[in-house]
Amino acid sequence: MRILLVGAGGVGGSVAAIAARRGFVERLVVADFDLGRAQAVVDRVGDPRFVAVRLDATASAGVAAMLAEHGCTALLNATDPRFVMPLFRACLAARVTYLDMAMSMSLPHPVSPHTHPGVMLGDEQFALADEFADAGVLALVGMGVEPGLSDVFARYAADHLFSVIDELGVRDGSDLAVEGHGFAPPFSIWTLIEECLNPPVVWERDRGWFTTEPFSDPEVFDFPEGIGPLECVNVEHEEVLLMPRWVEAKRVTFKYGLGSHVIAVLRTLHELGLSSTVPVQVGGVSVSPREVVAACLPDPATLGPTMTGRTCAGLWVSGVGVDGEPREVYLHHVVDNAWSMREYGCQAVVWQTAVNPVVALELLATGVWSGRGVLGPEAFDAVPFLDLLTAYGSPWGMREGG
Secondary structure, three states, rough: OEEEEEOHHHHHHHHHHHHOOOOOOEEEEEEOOOHHHHHHHHHHHHOEEEEEEEEOOOOOHHHHHHHOOOOOEEEEOOHHHHHHHHHHHHHHHHOOOOOOOOOOOOEEOOOOOOOOEEOOOHHHHHHHHHHHHOOOOOOOOOEEEEEEEEHHHHHHHHHHHHHEEEEEEEEEEOOOOOOOOOOOOOHHHHHHHHHOOOOOOOEOOEEEEOOOOOOOOOOEEEEEOOOOOEEEEEOOHHHHHHHHHHHHHEEEEEEEEOOHHHHHHHHHHOOOOOOHHHHHHHHOOOOOOOOHHHHHHHOHHOOOHEOOEEEEEEEEEEEOOOOOOOEEEEEEEEEEEEHHHHHOOOOOOHHOOOOOOOHHHHHHHOOOOOOOOEOOHHOOHHHHHHHHHHHHHOOOOEEOOO
16 A cells, blocks of 8 residues: 655654654655655655655645655545545545544534534535545544544444443543643643534534533543543544444543643633634734744653653443443553564554554555545444454453443
8 A cells, every 4th residue: 555644743753753663655645845854754664665745734735746756555644633634535536545543623503502513523624525525535634642542442333242332431531740840731832722622513413413511521531551540521522423324322421531731721822812723913923823833842652751650542432232231341452662663663643553554554554444535433343443453462451341
């Protein structure tokens, strides 16, 4: 498979490090607006199959031309959500398989943002589903860890563990710490702000999708492998928009173990207007407040050497088991930063995000997975994915009782 990887940040660099160990990759074109950053990823991996190019992700025609120039049959979007739609449209125009790890952006309801959805995550992409299907092109959306692996877990639970699902509840948490930083997000601050400050979405069979206040409905969830109990709150996330399309359940939620400090920082950014993407004039320069915040924070790709702890992504499922008895399970995937740094030179969060699209690309390259249209991970057989993830050296786990 010949792949155009767009984005040479922390996740993109981890994708390259993981893909370098896999034989299905014929060529990986690492593209970034900053050619130096793309070249640094290629140099660090040192694989002759990999090349670096400069690419403007906002220019669909240029992206399509790059796909054609290198004979790529798949594009993996490792940029932040601002660039989803031009890359998505480029793949449709070029008839090339598209994958991402975060979907097109949402807009709150103009009148009732904390009760009714406005434009939801992925709406712009699903609006083109018929065009992708008619063109015979696959767009596999939300194929990171969250969304991504959690959605695979939902498919596995529905097919193998439960006869009736009451709730699919994504629960994320970590005990990660970064020496010398009071606030250092392990992934893009753009993504963190979008997820946490937008109105969270919940899905219920009788109500459909509805929204709540940010950081609503707190609960304490006990995470495995020594991470322990963390307070989790509702956060806007793609799983809630994806899972009900393919998996039968009465309720779907996403809660993130952010911790009180992170919640306080995000609230302060919002109250000061620093989460805004609307440019303001500062002297003779026009810049958005969020860009300033991002520029002041450390690059997530550089945090690994001073980071300690583990990150856990998982899905809590409740309902009726295949034996007719009540059942709760927590399907989970834990990555220790010490392991990911030792094995790949990548910090835990970006590595955990990156491994899942590489697994998916291998399944597509070998024909184990196939499809057309705009599909989420739930649309595919979960077992080959989970088996291959384990073969990559990163097994998943299941805890009975939630």
